[in-house]
Amino acid sequence: MIRAERKGNQLVSLSIKQFAPYKKLVYGVAGIGIPGALITVLLSVSNIVLNNFIGIYGSDAVASYGIAYKVDMVPIMLSVGLSQGVAPLIGYYYGAGKNDRMSQAVKTSAIYGILLGAIFLAAFCLFGTKLAGVFLHDESLIHQAGYFIGILGLSAPMLGVINMVTSYFQALGAAVKSLIITIMRNVILFIPAVIILNSLWQLGGVIAAQPIVETALAFLCIVMYAKDSSAKKRDCEMSSKS
Numbered sequence: 001m002i003r004a005e006r007k008g009n010q011l012v013s014l015s016i017k018q019f020a021p022y023k024k025l026v027y028g029v030a031g032i033g034i035p036g037a038l039i040t041v042l043l044s045v046s047n048i049v050l051n052n053f054i055g056i057y058g059s060d061a062v063a064s065y066g067i068a069y070k071v072d073m074v075p076i077m078l079s080v081g082l083s084q085g086v087a088p089l090i091g092y093y094y095g096a097g098k099n100d101r102m103s104q105a106v107k108t109s110a111i112y113g114i115l116l117g118a119i120f121l122a123a124f125c126l127f128g129t130k131l132a133g134v135f136l137h138d139e140s141l142i143h144q145a146g147y148f149i150g151i152l153g154l155s156a157p158m159l160g161v162i163n164m165v166t167s168y169f170q171a172l173g174a175a176v177k178s179l180i181i182t183i184m185r186n187v188i189l190f191i192p193a194v195i196i197l198n199s200l201w202q203l204g205g206v207i208a209a210q211p212i213v214e215t216a217l218a219f220l221c222i223v224m225y226a227k228d229s230s231a232k233k234r235d236c237e238m239s240s241k242s
Helices: 002-006 023-055 059-095 099-135 139-171 175-188 190-241
Strands: none
Touching (some): 023 059, 023 175, 023 190, 059 139, 059 190, 099 190, 139 175, 175 190
């Protein structure tokens, strides 16, 4: 930064005044940061509810789900990393007014996320029991955890859509829409789904709540993205005509 300023780059300044926060910056950071923080908070809330329902069926069920959940975190974290890695690129295209390039980046990343999830789904269905055997030694727990891994893996392809659309709205500064997805995912859809599916199919229904909710949420995200993309396309057409 010092070298760039000495060379006359007006975009780089080490003046203390340039580091002072201002209202628009604070609102922008808070608007994007709060949904991100709520993701962690609401995820903890939904996990507490889920673990309480699984606990009804004994400590073995809790132990099996704990292993399955940790295995399932691998595709979850990879999907989050992919979507967050593309977010700066989306923000750049949006700021530059390159909506076609932005749309292409979103769609390409979502496709890669879906393919990544499909690979993990296949791996979990084929090798779920073997993966559980790495962490467990009791045969009954291994088979139960392998069964849970296969069920949780059903949501892996959906993560490519959900996380990508969430990052898309965060990159555009649409904090409210990003927050809606977070609340729908962890509270409005998930908690009632756990209660209803527990009454219908007991433990299997509780575990199946995640893939069912995330499948429904993936379709909702597609609708939200399609509406937002269409609105931006209309705005561009109107501005070009004017």
